[in-house]
Amino acid sequence: MIKPDKLIKASLLLAWILLLVKLPACKNSERDSGNKLFTLLPAEVTQASFINHLDYDVQLKSKFNIYTFRNFYNGAGVALSDINNDGLIDILMGSNMGTNVLFLNKGDFRFEDISVSSGIQGKGWSTGVSFADVNGDGFSDLYVCKSGSPNGEQSRNELYINNGDLTFSERAKEFGLDELGNSTQGVFFDYDKDGDLDMYLLKNFPKAIGSFNLKENQRSVRDTLGGHKLFRNDGNKFTDVTEAAGIYGSTIAFGLGVTVGDINQDGWMDIYVSNDFFERDYVYINNQDGTFRETLTEMMRSISAASMGGDMADINNDHYPEIFATDMLPEHNDRLKTKTTFDNLENYKSSVENGYHHQFTRNVLQLNNGDGTFSEIGRLAGIYATDWSWGALIADLDNDGLKDIFVANGIYKDLTDQDYIQFFSNRDMVMSIVSGKNVDYKTLIDAIPSVKISSYAFKNLGGYKFSNEAASWGLATPGFSNGAAYGDLDNDGDMDLVVNNVNLPMYVYRNESRQKMPGNHFLKIILKGEGANTAAIGTRIPLRIMTVLYTSNRCRCADISQL
Numbered sequence: 234m235i236k237p238d239k240l241i242k243a244s245l246l247l248a249w250i251l252l253l254v255k256l257p258a259c260k261n262s263e264r265d266s267g268n269k270l271f272t273l274l275p276a277e278v279t280q281a282s283f284i285n286h287l288d289y290d291v292q293l294k295s296k297f298n299i300y301t302f303r304n305f306y307n308g309a310g311v312a313l314s315d316i317n318n319d320g321l322i323d324i325l326m327g328s329n330m331g332t333n334v335l336f337l338n339k340g341d342f343r344f345e346d347i348s349v350s351s352g353i354q355g356k357g358w359s360t361g362v363s364f365a366d367v368n369g370d371g372f373s374d375l376y377v378c379k380s381g382s383p384n385g386e387q388s389r390n391e392l393y394i395n396n397g398d399l400t401f402s403e404r405a406k407e408f409g410l411d412e413l414g415n416s417t418q419g420v421f422f423d424y425d426k427d428g429d430l431d432m433y434l435l436k437n438f439p440k441a442i443g444s445f446n447l448k449e450n451q452r453s454v455r456d457t458l459g460g461h462k463l464f465r466n467d468g469n470k471f472t473d474v475t476e477a478a479g480i481y482g483s484t485i486a487f488g489l490g491v492t493v494g495d496i497n498q499d500g501w502m503d504i505y506v507s508n509d510f511f512e513r514d515y516v517y518i519n520n521q522d523g524t525f526r527e528t529l530t531e532m533m534r535s536i537s538a539a540s541m542g543g544d545m546a547d548i549n550n551d552h553y554p555e556i557f558a559t560d561m562l563p564e565h566n567d568r569l570k571t572k573t574t575f576d577n578l579e580n581y582k583s584s585v586e587n588g589y590h591h592q593f594t595r596n597v598l599q600l601n602n603g604d605g606t607f608s609e610i611g612r613l614a615g616i617y618a619t620d621w622s623w624g625a626l627i628a629d630l631d632n633d634g635l636k637d638i639f640v641a642n643g644i645y646k647d648l649t650d651q652d653y654i655q656f657f658s659n660r661d662m663v664m665s666i667v668s669g670k671n672v673d674y675k676t677l678i679d680a681i682p683s684v685k686i687s688s689y690a691f692k693n694l695g696g697y698k699f700s701n702e703a704a705s706w707g708l709a710t711p712g713f714s715n716g717a718a719y720g721d722l723d724n725d726g727d728m729d730l731v732v733n734n735v736n737l738p739m740y741v742y743r744n745e746s747r748q749k750m751p752g753n754h755f756l757k758i759i760l761k762g763e764g765a766n767t768a769a770i771g772t773r774i775p776l777r778i779m780t781v782l783y784t785s786n787r788c789r790c791a792d793i794s795q796l
Contacts, residue, residue, distance in 0.1 A: 313720040431463070
């Protein structure tokens with residue numbers, strides 16, 4: 234963790250902050266007013282037009298589709314950063330079959346597509362995208378993960394170094410980050426506190442799930458192509474330190490989400506990894522000596538099964554971050570019965586006995602107890618079922634001092650539909666679409682149901698309770714949303730949202746809370762780090778919060794806490 238007295242050039246003049254004034258006659262409620270908290274802005278207004286277009290039909294000759302590549306409809310990411318240091322956050326949209334798109338923020342929610350002139354379009358199947366000042370020159374660089382076929386140059390990850398003039402140069406090989414294989418996301422942070430940014434690379438190996446022997450746990454067997462990796466920054470040259478640092482690097486780590494934070498509040502950054510399918514998730518606690526220890530089974534009694542996206546943040550303002558991970562459990566009965574299968578007791582026992590821990594098909598919210606353990610409160614909090622979920626974001630969306638949860642949702646082709654599976658498992662149907670080594674993929678894929686699903690937006694009610702306000706907040710637009718990111722795009726003090734969809738236009742949501750809820754406030758702090766970590770990534774700023782309660786002509790101070 235970066236020490237504020239050494240790496241932060243920010244003035245904190247207020248030790249005590251008046252966060253919220255409660256007047257008896259002035260109750261502010263966006264639900265009562267009927268006003269939407271977010272406005273979905275059309276491309277005609279923003280000039281930001283993008284669709285992550287996927288068409289298996291054009292890939293039939295190469296036989297590249299959902300049956301030959303299970304992550305075909307997983308979608309792509311979103312990254313937000315101020316690439317030219319003009320004080321406005323810009324947008325990068327990842328594309329699977331097309332090229333990536335970079336939108337320059339011109340102010341007032343107007344954007345300019347500078348993808349071609351900037352040189353960031355890239356090639357190959359992009360997945361996760363990340364902005365970070367990799368070389369420490371004060372400008373945000375771009376790292377693009379690649380997936381698809383594990384062979385060939387087009388599946389190598391790309392690193393675009395910012396030239397400082399709205400152009401980028403691809404230099405992944407020079408920096409040692411041109412990783413080959415199915416990468417999901419790269420997250421940059423200073424794990425060894427030497428003042429520069431290192432990287433954890435999340436991967437998802439395409440080997441068929443049915444080919445694994447679940448009684449032979451392969452977690453400790455390393456695979457250079459399929460395993461997760463940790464890269465140490467050695468001065469603009471990254472070194473693979475995965476094994477030496479104690480990071481698992483096997484083919485069974487089907488990574489779909491990674492988030493970094495100080496789990497035990499010791500000042501050093503830790504890692505949470507969401508793994509799909511039978512492999513359990515990982516919790517890596519930083520040993521403060523360049524290594525990590527994996528402690529999930531010691532800290533958590535149960536986890537999600539098909540862990541998807543995840544995030545880490547403090548939901549109850551006690552300093553300690555909670556961990557949220559999404560799964561694929563539908564909320565409503567019809568989709569629950571038609572889209573979901575559950576393990577029987579024997580499979581569950583076998584999974585536990587073979588080291589995969591206690592996994593259940595549902596979202597989990599792990600409450601940090603502050604003593605090295607977590608309590609899973611997803612059902613208590615009311616956030617455990619959000620259908621086929623992807624990106625998960627924890628942020629204070631309504632500026633009330635409590636962090637809310639946004640969940641991107643839906644898949645373009647629902648391969649788990651039980652009616653579809655039963656119909657095509659019929660022997661006569663199989664014979665009609667399979668002829669020797671030839672498979673009629675078109676017939677198979679066209680029949681898969683495709684249903685748009687709304688995202689979820691959970692308002693934090695306090696007391697470990699959440700309420701889905703996606704509809705009342707204006708975030709319930711049905712779609713096939715995957716990647717999502719939040720940031721203050723118009724510098725008005727509230728968090729706007731950008732969402733990447735499959736075969737639908739991108740969503741740019743403007744947050745209206747500064748206008749709809751003027752009684753809620755914000756504090757903006759600009760951090761500048763010394764050394765190569767120019768954005769001071771990893772900084773923690775404790776703030777003492779004082780709520781003032783007005784009664785008649787007198788006021789009294791109460792509810793003093795810290796964030």
